Amino acid sequence: MRVVRAPVTRMTGATQLPPGVVGSSGHGSAPVHAYFGSEEPFRNVLRHYRQPLSTCRARLVSRLDADLTTLGLAAHIRRGKLLRPLVLYLFGLSAGGSVESLHPGAEAIELLHAASLLHDDIVDESAERRGQPALHTKVGTKGAVVLGDYLVFLAFHVLAKADSAHKNGRVVAAVERLSHYGRACCVGQMAELFSARPFGEETYLSVAEGKTGSVFAAAATLGVILGGGTDSQLEAAHRYGTSVGITYQIRDDVLDLAVPEKLRRTASRQGQVSYWKRDHILRDVQSRNTKEALLALMSFAPSPEIEALARLAQHAAAMST
Numbered sequence: 001m002r003v004v005r006a007p008v009t010r011m012t013g014a015t016q017l018p019p020g021v022v023g024s025s026g027h028g029s030a031p032v033h034a035y036f037g038s039e040e041p042f043r044n045v046l047r048h049y050r051q052p053l054s055t056c057r058a059r060l061v062s063r064l065d066a067d068l069t070t071l072g073l074a075a076h077i078r079r080g081k082l083l084r085p086l087v088l089y090l091f092g093l094s095a096g097g098s099v100e101s102l103h104p105g106a107e108a109i110e111l112l113h114a115a116s117l118l119h120d121d122i123v124d125e126s127a128e129r130r131g132q133p134a135l136h137t138k139v140g141t142k143g144a145v146v147l148g149d150y151l152v153f154l155a156f157h158v159l160a161k162a163d164s165a166h167k168n169g170r171v172v173a174a175v176e177r178l179s180h181y182g183r184a185c186c187v188g189q190m191a192e193l194f195s196a197r198p199f200g201e202e203t204y205l206s207v208a209e210g211k212t213g214s215v216f217a218a219a220a221t222l223g224v225i226l227g228g229g230t231d232s233q234l235e236a237a238h239r240y241g242t243s244v245g246i247t248y249q250i251r252d253d254v255l256d257l258a259v260p261e262k263l264r265r266t267a268s269r270q271g272q273v274s275y276w277k278r279d280h281i282l283r284d285v286q287s288r289n290t291k292e293a294l295l296a297l298m299s300f301a302p303s304p305e306i307e308a309l310a311r312l313a314q315h316a317a318a319m320s321t
Contacts (some may be wrong), residue, residue, distance in 0.1 A: 021186060035304040045086075045308045052099045052161050053082045056106045063107075063154065072135060073147060074317040077114060079130040087244075087312070088223040090305040091237050097227025104162035105174060105222045108155040112178065113215055115151035116185055118144050123189070128278045152182070166226060174225045181218035184210050205246065205285070212252075213245030236299035240309065243293040247316040250286060289318040 036044040046053075057077065064074040064289040085106035120126075121134040122141055128134055136144035155174060163171040187235045188210015195203050271294035293313040300306050 001006075015117030035307045036311060042311045045311050048304070049086060049089060049308070052103075052106070053086060055099075056082060056085045056103060056110065060107055062108060063158070068147070068150070071143075071147065073114075073151075074115075074139060075132065076130060076135065077110070079132070079264060080110065080114070082106075082110060083248075083312070084113050084219040087216060087219040087241065087243035087309070089242075090309050090312075091220045091229070091233075093223075094300045094303055094305040094309075095224045095227030095233055097223070101165055101215035102130075102223065102226055104158050104165075105226045108159040108178060109215070109219045109222060111151045111155035112156065112182055112185075112218070115148040115155070116189075116211075116215065118151070120189070123193070125138055139319035157177030162226075168228075170225055170228070174222050177221050177225060178218055181214040181221075184214035186210075188212075188214065201285070208246045208249035212249035213242040216242030216245030216248070233299050236296040240293045240313070243289040243296070244313050244316050247286060247289045247293075247313070253315065286317050290314065 036042075036048065037300045057080075060077045061074045064077060068074075081122055088109055089099065089102055092105070093099070117129060121129055121146055122136050126134050127137060134144075135147065139147065156178070159171065159175055159178060188207050191203070191210060192207045195207070199207070217238050218241070220237035221234055223229075224237045229237075290313055294310055297306050297309055
């Protein structure tokens with residue numbers, strides 16, 4: 001099974017960053033660390049956008065408590081970092097949208113992500129998620145599968161109900177885009193389960209793009225669509241989301257390899273131990289995707305949101321080492 005991957009620009013030498021983005025220089029660029037400082041910049045990003053993220057979390061908890069108050073789903077949502085909704089808000093604001101108009105998309109992307117985690121924990125036989133017992137250990141495998149399905153349908157319901165707040169078929173386009181990336185996530189999961197071991201680089205990157213890159217790409221492109229952005233911004237958002245998602249997947253896999261219990265599962269499931277012993281491959285993939293994410297931001301005017309997205313891309317890479 002193979003995920004169709006967007007072209008990756010091969011680069012040599014220093015990374016040329018977008019004007020106004022961290023580390024950039026040249027005519028018309030904003031000062032380095034213009035918006036979020038040089039100390040703990042990503043933590044500052046989270047503080048700066050705390051209000052929309054808190055609103056997104058509260059809306060999600062309210063929806064889940066209304067239907068499934070006794071099953072523990074809301075507790076898992078409360079502990080989530082909401083990185084994907086953050087990406088959606090940042091791209092949506094960069095494209096000209098308002099926070100209020102972006103809430104349904106942010107909720108939808110987090111619901112889809114939560115569903116994928118429920119199903120992933122079953123596949124991986126994980127005992128914990130976000131510091132708590134994995135949901136399938138509390139409600140059983142059958143119950144967790146159904147709850148994951150529920151979250152998928154709730155995601156599309158929330159997004160579809162936002163149609164009255166948008167014009168020009170934006171919600172229809174967003175639903176189609178979410179469906180596309182949701183299918184890509186499933187294809188990535190199936191490729192991981194059924195591809196021959198050990199994985200080579202191409203197979204590994206296809207799996208990473210499908211499993212994780214697709215959900216980040218969905219967040220980024222939904223933000224542009226709901227914010228009323230251009231076609232070139234939509235393509236740039238796809239490139240950014242895919243690249244950052246792959247970097248986050250690398251981080252998670254490397255962290256798994258550092259824990260003996262997870263190492264055994266990862267080795268049998270993905271055949272990656274020999275692959276990740278080649279550190280130069282890790283560094284190359286990490287650097288390549290971070291550069292691609294930063295270059296994608298050049299389609300947007302300098303703003304706090306664009307610097308925040310650059311910070312997120314660099315944060316993902318730093319956490320992967």
